[in-house]
Amino acid sequence: MSAYLITNVSVVGGPPTDLLIRDGVVAEVADNLSAPDATVVDGTGLVALPGLVDLHTHLREPGREDAETVESGSRAAALGGYTAVCAMANTSPVADTAGVVEQVWRLGREAGLVDVQPIGAVTVGLAGERLAELGAMADSAARVRIFSDDGHCVADPKLMRRALEYVKAFDGIIAQHAEEPRLTEGAQMHEGEVSTRLGLIGWPAVAEEAIIARDVLLAEHVGSRLHVCHVSTAGSVEVLRQAKARGVRVTAEVTPHHLLLTDERAETYDPVFKVNPPLRTAADIAALHAALADGVIDIIATDHAPHAVEDKECEWAYARPGMLGLETALSIALDVLGPEWDLIAERMSRTPARIAGLTGHGVDPAPGVPANLTVVDPAARRTIEPAELASRSRNTPYARMTLPGRIVATFLRGEPTVLDGKAVK
Incomplete structure (x- = not known):
């Protein structure tokens, strides 16, 4: 070598x-x-920092190789300073079987640019109706330990409880996209002053907060591990703060864009600013900054969500939600946190590696x-x-x-x- x-x-x-x-x-x-x-x-x-670790990456392969492949996403990750990424399950076909997660894992090994750790779906086809093959994915060559229907909420509380109980047997994690779907039907952006002025249907903060509150209670009851994806509201921070004070086994992430950009960006109607959960207010951003600093929010995760041109360069209402993040995340962290290198290493490398169980990553150079x-x-x-x-x-x-x-x-x-x-x- x-x-x-x-x-x-x-x-x-x-x-x-x-x-x-x-x-x-x-x-x-x-x-x-x-x-x-x-x-x-x-x-x-x-x-020199420990290689960055992303707990929330969309690599799109298999199925949408026009938007991203495991190889192109791995290259973007390496250029962003990452040495490991966790690939979300909303591919086509969905990564809800051992076969699909092993395919993603092998593609990552072939690319050889970062370690690609697949995340398995919680439910079959992300449909929220019955559990996917959690055990088979955990026992596969990919050794899946995190499961998420990201892009969709596991809205059924009984199903969410069953998932938490199932993964407890091998110390797995359910990563929840917190969105009560009945409160966000037709939603286009954050519900507030800007949405009212623009005439766009709002996505209320309580739709996120209600699911997080429910899920921390379920995780506390079961004694299992819960991870909350892309926290975006001040109210969510308070729910998490209280849960952690009680000893609930919950971790949480915030994205670079939710740390920097507000819902006022929607005033241009540029669909590049359409994301789920939506960009929130300056007050929410301030609460997220404070929570990241004091550890209520454990990590920065990119939610890197590439989309083909036809899915983004269209009218706002028809555009797919999501933003790129891998190649700019560290720059946003520096912009938001300043050169707080130990904090950056903790939130972008050590802690995400520990949550995901990625041996050899998240370790300071020594x-x-x-x-x-x-x-x-x-x-x-x-x-x-x-x-x-x-x-x-x-x-x-x-x-x-x-x-x-x-x-x-x-x-x-x-x-x-x-x-x-x-x-x-």
Whole structure:
């Protein structure tokens, strides 16, 4: 295997030092290292972080390879500093059997750019009527441990209870898309002042909060693990805060776009800003920032949702919800949190790796640990050009925005997937 010596680099915000990668692991971290056989990467002014881990990625394959493939999504992830992503189940066919999750897992291994861990569906066909093959997916080569109908809520409380009970046997997790469907029928954006002014049907905050409140009670009753996808409201934060104070086994994520963008973006009627759950208010964003800082919200997850041109460049009412996120997530985190490197490492690497049970990921660079890491230039600023993104889709809400930070290098088990800001393969 190749050897790489990153010189004068800050490890998770610490003082500059040298970092030697050899045989797939971090061999040494010390000052003034010498390795004549190693490729030298000048790390002056750069920060080395544990490779980022995304708990919420849509890779679209199988079925919608026009929007994204496992390979193109993996490349986007590597360019965003990720070494592992969890692929959501809403493919076509749905990842509700051992065969489909193994297909996604193998495609990830063939691409070799990030570790792709499939998430299995909770219900057959995401229809919310009967449980999918949870045990078979857990026992498959993909070793699925997280199950989600993301894009759809497991609305039936009896079915949700059964799912929580089932996965408890192998310490699995149910990841819920919290949306009471009877309260969001026909909804187009956040219900509030802006939706009233624009004449668009609103998606009320209580539709999210009610499901989270129900599910934390179910998880508490069963004693199982619950994960809440893309939390977006101040009320949801308070429900989670109370649940955690009682010791409920619940974790939660927030997306970059819910940390930065408000419902006022809908005033342009540009469908790139249509997402589910919808963009909320400035007050919601403030509550999400505080919850991320104090740990009520555990992680940042991208909800990377690529869409083909015909599904986005159309009238708002007919556009599919979703935004790209993998290649810009760290920049948004820097914009929102500032250079709080330990907090960024915790929310974007250590904790998501721990939740997903991804051994070897989410570990700070240190002698003997797998060399899954990313190197960031925090002083760089870049203007987002959709045509330059690695994703097959172009539905980024940050087009032509100038954001902080640039991924200089990403290493997966000691081999570079990104060098000098460019994909290696």
